Amino acid sequence: MSFFRVGISALVLGVSLAAAPLGAQATPLDPVNTVQIAGAPKAPTTGELTKNHASVLALVSRAEPLSPANYTPKDLRSVSGTSLELRQEAATALEKLLQAARADSQSLSALSAYRSYDRQKVLFNGYVASYGTDYAMRISAEAGTSEHQLGLAADVGLSSGYCNLKSCFGETEGGKWLAANAEKFGFIVRYPSDGEKVTGYKYEPWHLRYIGVEHAKAMNASGAGTFEDYHAALLKASKVKTPSASDIKAQRESLLVLRFLPPYRDWSIGYDFAR
Template sequence: MFRAGIPALLLCASLAFAAPLAAQATPVAPATAKVHAEKAPKPPTKDELTEDQASFLALVSREHPLDPANYKPKDLRDVANSGHELRKDASAALESLLSAARKDSKSLVLLSAYRSYERQVSLFNGYKARYGTDYATRISAAPGTSEHQLGLAADIGLSTGQCNLKECFGDTAGGMWLASNAADFGFIIRYPSDGEKITGYKYEPWHLRYIGTDHAKAMAKSKAGTFEAYQATLLKAAKTPKAPKAKPKPPTDAQVKEQRESLLVLRFLPPYRDWSTGYDFGR
């Protein structure tokens, strides 16, 4: 019905509501994340994976909505004077990424980053009014289920506007650079081309999710094609119970008897008590 002629706005589209802002307004520090030491990521706890929405490994999707729905991260920072915010670490990492892209002659711009619950309500209602609820649900995250609300997701485009928020972005030189280099800065392509059955969303080569450099690199090396799959392997490892402590064996009847007898003997071995208080075998 509505498929023909509808731009690939999808879940993170916001171009209809906000003009793209160039992220290179201010020169930023050279890419430091590139020299990040290779090391195995610290194993996360189960809480970090399933309960703590402030964790860089928090999973947010239709099946895993934010709680409370109007959750707002505490450490939002502007990204390179773009007017878009991300959480502090993600903001610094994205500035490094954009700077490194410029050095490689790729003019990437930040199109959208943190979106509040209220902003998502407004976006979603706009899509519903235009396309009806069914289609709106397919192209946009319902309020409280958008990864952008975590302050860890960013939509990247080209300064030329070519293929912005469209699948063909993945085939541009900038899109390919992003796919190859994002992990060095702690980002993953959250909705890969063959991941719809697992992620619930179509291919979005422009949508980055920050999970930290160690995990982004570990995920790239792993066989997990999606964040869901990577998160599941971490969760499985976190759930693995430690080897149970060997339970002390209960004493045998003979041991109990022997112990009782030795105690009884002690009672009669002076000097072991204050004789003035008399005997008290009941103690």
């Protein structure tokens, strides 16, 4: 992958290239500029990406805690055949994923899904007691910073229990099936093996995050190493204003005026907007 390619496929996101000359400024140091987003049907708004926990694209992490900290999603429901809950859309997607796994002779089970603030607090404190704070922070989220509290994350493992919630799950046939097929159902493997510097968490091949089919596929195809990178690229694109037809007409008219007003006419030379 070239680091110098245009950062975001602006046309695909419905953003005018004239308003988004990102390629020229792309630097190898900016991961957002290497993310190539294609196939997403609709560019999300800035509002859908920030401060809206009900959006399937909501980013929740240690750096982006839930507000209020005890946020509870509105449309939780049981995942069929389990005592676990997810938001409606994610529950349906997980049921389809588990069915498809069975059809492919993989016996996978949902191990954990929605967790309330209070439940997360008990879990995190348990890890701190067992492993100390530093290690607990690498493997578990403090209450109010967990994606599980969004109702859009699920931990999946082998029904046999082998390697459950361990990195070796990623090497099992079921773990490989999950990594290869999750996107078809709108899930991403949220904490990849090389993502700890960005996500703050160790590799979790079992932790799935629902972001919708189009975005899951677009993210995996984009070169974004983590959801943080993908989210940042979407956010950057959402802030690029697409000029309306009337904006373009007004700019063109103002340039025509300048052109016929000496001695300022040279100002328009090299400005290609009016061509």
